[in-house]
Amino acid sequence: MITIKGMHRARFLNPLSQLVAGFSSSAAAAIPTCSSCASIDTTNQMQTLLSRESTKATQHRSAFKKFNIPHNSHAANYFSNRHFTSDHISDAQRSSQHLKGIPDFVKIVEVGPRDGLQNEKSIVPTDVKVEFIKLLVSSGLSVVEATSFVSPKWVPQLADAKDVLSAIQDVEGVSFPVLTPNFKGLELAVAAGAKEVAVFPAASESFSKANLNSGIEDNLARCRDIVSASRSHSIPVRGYISCVVGCPFEGYVAPAKVAYVAKALYEMGCSEISLGDTIGVGTPGTVVPMLEAVLDVVPVDKLAVHFHDTYGQALSNTLISLQMGISAVDSSVSGIGGCPYAKGATGNLATEDLVYMLDGIGVKTNVELGKLMQAGDFICKHLGRASNSRAATALSKVKAHASKL
Numbered sequence: 480m481i482t483i484k485g486m487h488r489a490r491f492l493n494p495l496s497q498l499v500a501g502f503s504s505s506a507a508a509a510i511p512t513c514s515s516c517a518s519i520d521t522t523n524q525m526q527t528l529l530s531r532e533s534t535k536a537t538q539h540r541s542a543f544k545k546f547n548i549p550h551n552s553h554a555a556n557y558f559s560n561r562h563f564t565s566d567h568i569s570d571a572q573r574s575s576q577h578l579k580g581i582p583d584f585v586k587i588v589e590v591g592p593r594d595g596l597q598n599e600k601s602i603v604p605t606d607v608k609v610e611f612i613k614l615l616v617s618s619g620l621s622v623v624e625a626t627s628f629v630s631p632k633w634v635p636q637l638a639d640a641k642d643v644l645s646a647i648q649d650v651e652g653v654s655f656p657v658l659t660p661n662f663k664g665l666e667l668a669v670a671a672g673a674k675e676v677a678v679f680p681a682a683s684e685s686f687s688k689a690n691l692n693s694g695i696e697d698n699l700a701r702c703r704d705i706v707s708a709s710r711s712h713s714i715p716v717r718g719y720i721s722c723v724v725g726c727p728f729e730g731y732v733a734p735a736k737v738a739y740v741a742k743a744l745y746e747m748g749c750s751e752i753s754l755g756d757t758i759g760v761g762t763p764g765t766v767v768p769m770l771e772a773v774l775d776v777v778p779v780d781k782l783a784v785h786f787h788d789t790y791g792q793a794l795s796n797t798l799i800s801l802q803m804g805i806s807a808v809d810s811s812v813s814g815i816g817g818c819p820y821a822k823g824a825t826g827n828l829a830t831e832d833l834v835y836m837l838d839g840i841g842v843k844t845n846v847e848l849g850k851l852m853q854a855g856d857f858i859c860k861h862l863g864r865a866s867n868s869r870a871a872t873a874l875s876k877v878k879a880h881a882s883k884l
């Protein structure tokens with residue numbers, strides 16, 4: 480008769496196919512039936528072991544499939560032991576008071592092709608941008624902000640907005656919002672086939688003037704015109720607010736200022752309002768009061784968060800936002816990006832880090848981390864730089880090592 484200890488050892492000797500296909504049933508047959516030796520405790524331990532084995536098998540299968548791990552159990556075991564998904568946490572842990580406020584599903588708004596690229600000095604060819612967007616879509620992302628219809632004098636990198644948008648018209652089932660700062664931008668975007676646009680006022684007067692050449696009130700008036708014109712085309716308008724906790728010119732931004740702009744965007748009919756820490760200075764200490772002020776005037780299901788990672792705070796700010804009920808998060812694959820009007824600000828929260836965390840706490844996103852990493856590798860190779868995603872960097876090393884086993 481196989482003992483629990485023996486069985487524990489045996490799982491490392493089992494061929495992977497047995498683990499994947501039939502371990503549960505064959506091991507179940509080995510559960511002792513003799514009443515003198517089959518205590519309830521033993522059965523419970525056996526069941527726990529069986530359930531762990533089946534989790535392992537699922538992880539191995541998923542490692543093969545999603546990360547192209549060579550078909551060898553040592554490699555898959557090595558990889559899945561270093562890729563911590565929610566399979567490792569129990570239902571009890573998941574319903575812990577610290578995790579239970581977090582939504583079951585988070586919508587990720589990938590902003591890499593726009594926010595990620597807008598600040599790049601060397602012009603990325605249009606076909607590379609289009610390939611990049613298609614790779615992002617193939618990872619399961621349902622919203623990919625594609626480009627901006629802004630003045631090419633100010634943002635030369637996105638001067639090919641029309642060509643990029645035209646080239647992805649045949650991609651179905653995905654939203655491709657584009658930035659439109661004024662009426663001209665809206666007209667050009669609609670002519671190029673845009674089905675969703677975004678306006679982007681700021682909570683700070685100085686930043687509004689630097690970014691848009693107009694103050695907050697003038698800009699809100701422009702946004703109102705854009706929202707009302709978009710309504711006649713049935714085009715939803717997302718509203719960004721820049722500088723929700725700090726401004727590169729004015730420093731600290733009071734929550735009441737953010738709430739004021741958020742309320743205006745909500746009342747004019749924006750479909751979603753994304754709260755942007757443009758220069759990445761926020762911590763949960765400033766993000767929580769800002770969110771509390773905004774939540775007083777805008778329903779939580781209309782809000783998204785958009786954190787830059789300049790001070791390494793983006794993921795902690797995101798987690799606290801999720802705990803406050805936000806279920807839409809902007810991020811940029813490999814953490815690429817920055818704002819041309821916020822010198823020194825780095826890219827957004829890396830999408831891979833976000834997905835890794837959400838996978839780890841059992842929140843659904845419909846995004847496959849392995850494929851997302853391929854999109855990140857693609858654009859980083861093109862830009863000639865290393866990924867800013869900690870998860871992608873770590874998993875790439877683990878995968879490279881696993882491939883040698």
Ligand SMILES: CC(C)(COP(=O)([O-])OP(=O)([O-])OC[C@H]1O[C@@H](n2cnc3c(N)ncnc32)[C@H](O)[C@@H]1OP(=O)([O-])[O-])[C@@H](O)C(=O)NCCC(=O)NCCSC(=O)C[C@@](C)(O)CC(=O)[O-]
Binds near residue numbers: 627631692
């Ligand atoms: C807002 C404007 C247009 C005002 O710019 P302006 O100079 O006040 O505009 P203007 O009306 O005087 O026109 C100046 C020139 O721009 C042209 N123009 C005017 N509008 C357009 C347009 N839509 N598309 C194409 N061309 C345009 C216009 O035709 C004219 O051309 P010219 O006669 O000199 O040849 C300009 O300042 C601009 O484009 N700024 C760029 C803003 C931008 O893209 N910033 C970065 C994105 S915001 C961001 O990153 C923050 C966010 C959203 O991610 C949130 C976060 O991170 O927190």
